[in-house]
Amino acid sequence: MSYHEGPQMTRYTPAEIEAKWQDAWDKAGVFEAKRSADKPKYYVLEMFPYPSGRIHMGHVRNYTMGDVIARHKIATGHNVLHPMGWDAFGMPAENAAMAIGGHPKEWTYSNIADMRSQMKPLGLSIDWSREFATCDPEYYGQQQALFLDMLEAGLVYRKNAVVNWDPVDMTVLANEQVENGRGWRSGALVERRELTQWFFKISDYAEDLLEALDTLDNWPAKVRLMQENWIGKSRGLQFSFERTDDGAPITVYTTRPDTLMGASFVGISPDHPIAKAMEAESDEVAAFLAECRKGGTTEEAVETAEKLGMDTGIRVKHPLNPDWELPVWIANFILMDYGTGAIFACPAHDQRDLDFCRKYDLPVIDTFMALDAPKPVEAEAFVPPKTEKVRWINHFAGLDVATGEEAINATIDKAEAEGWGEGVTKFRLRDWGLSRQRYWGCPIPVVHCDTCGVVPEKKENLPVRLPDDVSFDRPGNPLDRHPTWRSCTCPKCGGAALRETDTMDTFVDSSWYFARFTAPRAETPTVAEDAAYWMNVDQYIGGIEHAILHLLYSRFFARAMNITGHLPKSASEPFDALFTQGMVTHEIYQTRDANDRPVYHLPEDVEDGKVKATGETVEIIPSAKMSKSKKNVVDPVSIIDAFGADTARWFVLSDSPPERDVEWTASGAEAAHKHLTRVWTLCDKIAAMDPDAKGEGDQDLLREMHKTIRDVTLGLESFGFNASIAKLYAFTNILSKSKAGAAAQKEAIKVLAQLMAPMTPHLAEDIWALQGGEGLIIHAPFPVADEAMLVEATVTLPIQINGKRRGEIEVAKDLPKEEVEKLALAHEAVVRALDGAAPKKMIVVPGRIVNVVV
RNA sequence: GCCCAAGUGGCGGAAUGGUAGACGCAGGGGAUUCAAAAUCCCCCGCCUUCGGGCGUGAGAGUUCGAAUCUCUCCUUGGGCACCA
Secondary structure (H helix, E strand, O other): OOOOOOOOOOOOOHHHHHHHHHHHHHHHOOOOOOOOOOOOEEEEEEOOOOOOOOOOHHHHHHHHHHHHHHHHHHHOOOEEEOOOOEOOOOHHHHHHHHHHOOOHHHHHHHHHHHHHHHHHHHOOOOOHHHOOEOOOHHHHHHHHHHHHHHHHOOOEEEEEEEEEEEOOOOEEEOHHHEEOOEEOOOOOEOEEEEEEEEEEOHHHHHHHHHHHHHHOOEOOHHHHHHHHHHHOEEEEEEEEEOEOOOOOOEEEEEOOHHHHHHOOEEEEOOOOHHHHHHHHHOHHHHHHHHHHOEOOOOHHHHHHOOOOEEEEEEEEEEOOEEEEEEEEEEEOOOOOOOOOOEEEEOHHHOHHHHHHHHHHOOOOOOOEEEOOOOOOOOOOOOOOOOOOEEEEOOOOOOOOEEEHHHHHHHHHHHHHHHOOEEEEEEEOOOOEEOEEOOOOOOEOOEEEEOOOEEEEOOHHHOOOOOOOOOOOOOOOOHHHHOOOOOEEEOOOOOOEEEEOOOEEOHHHHOOOHHHHOOOOOOOOOOOHHHHHHHOOEOEEEEEHHHOOHHHHHHHHHHHHHHHOOOOOHHHOOOEOEEEEEOOEEEEEEEEEOOOOOEEEEOHHHEEOOEEOOOOOEOEEEEEEEOOHHHOOOOOHHHHHHHHOHHHHHHHHHHOOOOOOOEEOOHHHHHHHHHHHHHHHHHHHHHHOOOOOOOOOOHHHHHHHHHHHHHHHHHHHHOOOHHHHHHHHHHHHHHHHHOOOOHHHHHHHHHHHHHHHOOOOHHHHHHHHHHOOOOOOHHHOOOOOOOHHHHOOOEEEEEEEEOOEEEEEEEEEOOOOHHHHHHHHHHOHHHHHHHOOOOOOEEEEEOOOEEEEEO
């Protein structure tokens, strides 16, 4: 450290300075959000975590991004709300109780305490006074009040729906508890079984939720597209097939009515009323339906299951030709939830129908063929885009060459004119089933009374609290078998009644927490003035895995909360801007045991490709999402202990664009730390300069400084944190080599600290203090680039020949096109390429490029 | 099976129609040091007959010009309604 003159250099000791500044922020209460009219408000929110007990690098990345935004907004004069809470209900707590004993409540609250203490050293700009957990009775009691208001508003109802049923454990299983069609604990083959369950009428809002996607300009296009596809608006034809017996007609819905002449059979869902009626009378049908009900409830399980069918013996008449009879089959791939639960199959133009027809030897009839290479369908269905023109065979509306779209419209028009069918709009979106047959969730606040039926609990009796004395030694819902909890009095007649034992889906908890943060201690779900002031969330940040369900449910809830008076109309779209960040990944280190089974090793136990303890060589598997089972995890706490929070923060932002995955590498973390040490040392060096010392290149340094301000700011405003950091690296290089005078260097290092402050707030505060900055850096106005310093007199124009770069010329910024052409033609590379001939064409894009076509 | 993304040097990535590889890691060379660590400086896509040629998962297309736009395919990741 003796390579330059000056006082004894200090060491960069993050442990000391980080604690010091966190303490200073706390004392000054800088992150406490208060309503005030003097500044614009800014609400930044990261998706709140599930309290698993340990924070992981994904959390560090997520919360650091939010923190960068929050700190930048504070520095640009905003009144910032940046809260934190816990998505605390859910299955893992019950699983832990089953596996290791204890109570979900104790497990959860102890995890929250652990995670909070791991999170605090990161120095996040969080208003901890607003913290809550969704399992706090103060929170879920308000959620129950919301539920009652929604019930009253007609947004909640009960109906039957299928669940995964474990016939051995006699319990409902979550999708993730079904492994290869078997229950995770019992190993029994899972069945689909119907239960009466509670639903939110999200389908009432299908059209609105779809249309409003267009207003979400600051959401990723891919998220909007995913939601659009999920809502799945379609226009099709609904009509009925008359039966040849005297049974009621079978109503079908199809999005491809134009293929009606290619109909092969009519298919009904195993859950269709006709199938169910037959089940009671026929052992054969009952056995077939039992077969269809094997397997889980997921769409994936249903769609990838082997296609099964059974001829019901029922025959129907083709609507266009009463002499044409079609068989009615029960088919396991038809969903009762979509359309009418019945279809007609056109195997020539639908692969699924074709597979089915080939298997069961049903006819395949072409209805149209390609214009260029017409050939009958064999093993592959012919499914061109609906916008492609095709040649129709025997089209009943007289079409010859037309697109699918045109044919669909013609068919619907014809059906409506002739009165045998109508064009209808349907949505793929189903109502939201919120019932869960589990303990650790928000109790649904209704009672079942023998005389009054289903009765809402009175609001003054909320919260309906979960009982603490429960056990998890048996499968099933402990609320069901609790000796006394269910007993209550009917709010309506005062007679003896039983409580509902279903609890709410945890997605309900996370569908309004953002609104609760605006008034977290209120005796009502929200407070009008606070909601009006803080909503909407200006920037929401979270994982892409929540692109559909969580975000769609939250959008629905915001609407429901508006009509029940808990949110203003303007908050119907609660998230003004959304950013979906990528995961943190790491290589996987694997060896094999005596039985050739894989054994995984923590990164900290591996050195130079060998297991430290045994010297075994590890196999390196490419980076994947950090997971405990693969042991490719790096504990943020140990990184903070080794390098400090600023290093961890700097690294998770530096190496990859925020929306992409970032690979954690030990060398990358060390490099980040090395860089921060370098900035620290540079600060010391500048502080030690004679304040009056003159130098050379002051203007150049300041010019670069202003360019850096411009570029870093742009990065901060557009989630280009990695780009901002690259510019900060570059400017640090320039500053450390600069021979400028003391005043310019001091200005430069202070601005550098300010630009770094959102990412490395502790280091920045320390530099600011050492360089005599006024107050806390977090309160100092963010630097603004001076436009005058950004203007360049000349510009370097690349010269291309046939689009390939072959040279460059330096020209005045506003040199006329003709002059540029002359200079380009005089360039030696151009002269050589032309070899005396005239150029075919010249493209001059002022200030950008010259392209000579020869 | 269906829906949505992503693919660029040895590695992470930059450039969103205009100089491909900014910035960082790894690597190589040098300075400093008794030596090392640390630090500092320089080099660093591939091939080359030193003219240049090739190069952004593969193949085609649009354009004066394509990593960027279009189509087909391959691979990887996310979601599929009871994981959160």
